[in-house]
Amino acid sequence: MNKTSPPIPILIPLIIGMIAISFAPILVRYSDAPASVQGMYRMLFTVILMLPFGTRQLRTVKSISRKDWILLVLAGFFLALHFLLWMESLNFTSIASSTIILALEPVFVMIGAYFVFKDRIGKFALIGLIVALIGAICVGSGDIGLSGDAFKGDLLSFLGTIAVAVNMLIAKQILTRVSSYLYSLIVFAIAFVCFAFYNLAVGFNMGEYPVREWGIFVLLAIVPTVFGHMIFNWLLQYVKPTTISISVFAEPVGASLLGMLLFQEMITSFQLIGGAFIILGLLLYMRTEHSVKTISAEAA
Numbered sequence: 001m002n003k004t005s006p007p008i009p010i011l012i013p014l015i016i017g018m019i020a021i022s023f024a025p026i027l028v029r030y031s032d033a034p035a036s037v038q039g040m041y042r043m044l045f046t047v048i049l050m051l052p053f054g055t056r057q058l059r060t061v062k063s064i065s066r067k068d069w070i071l072l073v074l075a076g077f078f079l080a081l082h083f084l085l086w087m088e089s090l091n092f093t094s095i096a097s098s099t100i101i102l103a104l105e106p107v108f109v110m111i112g113a114y115f116v117f118k119d120r121i122g123k124f125a126l127i128g129l130i131v132a133l134i135g136a137i138c139v140g141s142g143d144i145g146l147s148g149d150a151f152k153g154d155l156l157s158f159l160g161t162i163a164v165a166v167n168m169l170i171a172k173q174i175l176t177r178v179s180s181y182l183y184s185l186i187v188f189a190i191a192f193v194c195f196a197f198y199n200l201a202v203g204f205n206m207g208e209y210p211v212r213e214w215g216i217f218v219l220l221a222i223v224p225t226v227f228g229h230m231i232f233n234w235l236l237q238y239v240k241p242t243t244i245s246i247s248v249f250a251e252p253v254g255a256s257l258l259g260m261l262l263f264q265e266m267i268t269s270f271q272l273i274g275g276a277f278i279i280l281g282l283l284l285y286m287r288t289e290h291s292v293k294t295i296s297a298e299a300a
Helices: 011-022 024-030 035-053 057-063 066-089 095-102 105-116 123-146 148-174 180-202 211-235 241-263 269-291
Strands: none
Touching: 011 024, 011 211, 011 241, 024 095, 024 211, 024 241, 035 066, 035 180, 035 211, 057 180, 066 095, 066 148, 066 180, 095 123, 095 148, 095 241, 095 269, 105 123, 105 148, 123 269, 148 180, 180 211, 241 269
8 A cells, every 4th residue: 555544534535425425326316418518518527626625645646657657548438338227227227226235345345356366265255246146136136026127237237337436447557656636636527538538429418407407517626536436546545445345335325315315215025135135245345454465455
């Protein structure tokens, strides 16, 4: 790791990040703009908000190696892909189902860390993986019974979760050499470019939106991105990627409660059972996190 300990207790930024990301599906659901347009402006406004706070660090851009630039481009692409797939999923399935499946992120990070960083997978971690996947199957099978669209939304969320797990694994490698601020700025900018090309190719309207929509775009940048993803990127300097990913199990809880309150989306029995299995699986992983010392997840 770059540093031995953060300047403040890890729990504080972790809680802030968990609360912030819980508002992401609510804001997405309130918007009438295409998911890719929401994602594009979310990234653009985030970059604009970040620029004034790191002018000195911008000078170090020249020192980034060609290999790291390739990794940064890949990280930005997979982040854009995650936002596109996951945000689009909310047009088909419920907030609860989409965010419950998103909570599988640590499972994919754990699998990726095994192949990329050669991390050992302990007994409880493997059991947790199986239990969490059973939970995802429960949610998906329940939504098949509701409608084909609901299952399509679950599948989009599932693929979006894989994309963000890849992003996390790439980030862990780069953040040993590039500051979290510079990493976030560049990756968000690359994600914006990816969205812009996609929107141009598809032919989506990118400018004629009411004030309400622009307000949602700005809030998407401030709340779940600056106070969510940026904080998590910063924390990656001090902890393992799976430790950060484990925090996403708070999102389905907070988002589902907000979904019930604001959109009257009641939680089904399949969602409750599946969500319980996923959280149980993640808790089993956390037991492994304390008992198994991984080989190179810190990638110093």
